[in-house]
Amino acid sequence: MKDSSDNNWISFSDIMTVLMVIFLFISISYMLQVQKRQAQRDEIFEEFKATKEELYNELDSVFKADFQKWSVKLDKDLSIKFTNPDVLFQSGKTNIRPYFATILEEFLPRYFNVILQDKYSDKIAEIRIEGHTDKVPAPRYDKDPYIANTLLSQKRSAEVIKYLRKMKYFKGLPIDKTKSIEFLLTANGLSYGRTVDDNGELTIISNKPINNEKSRRVEFRIITTSNKLIEKVLKELEN
16 A cells, blocks of 8 residues: 555655646746847837937938028937928918928928938838918818818918929829828828927927917928837737
């Protein structure tokens, strides 16, 4: 009986040892998967950061002197804001002023020469032309002031794209570059949701009075493909 009991105990111990080894391998495998996912996430975030920095530095290098002359602000989020009163739109109007047209003639070709480089072909998802308005009602577009200004701001951004398409520069582009611009460009009407104050800061953040003149503007914004990758990572973390 004693020998049989000892043998049974030894067999049970062996089983427990095997199970412990199996669980150990499962734990190691899980840890390696977690580390691999973390490394992939780190790589995505590094790529995101590097792409934005490279685009920012190149745009800053190409336009630095001109941006000062034109009163244009380049932000780290890759948005370009025109703040010169002579450039901005008149209340309720969508026509591009002569001085803005002069700037666009110089700005747009060099801007797209940067963006359309082969090294950025898989890095840029969208080029947003964002139209903004003040809070003055525009009943000719709609009874609802917000919707009216959405339509007004949309038309302002569309006018910039329309101007680009009439330029000699655009008409002389190779067909592949033309298709790339048409794929990337979007006209966005943001109504008066992002009005700015006297310092050009968003009033929703500064809580200061709206500067109507500065709020009537168009901004250029680069959206990188890394944004989509980050959204994918965040969804994975949620799951």
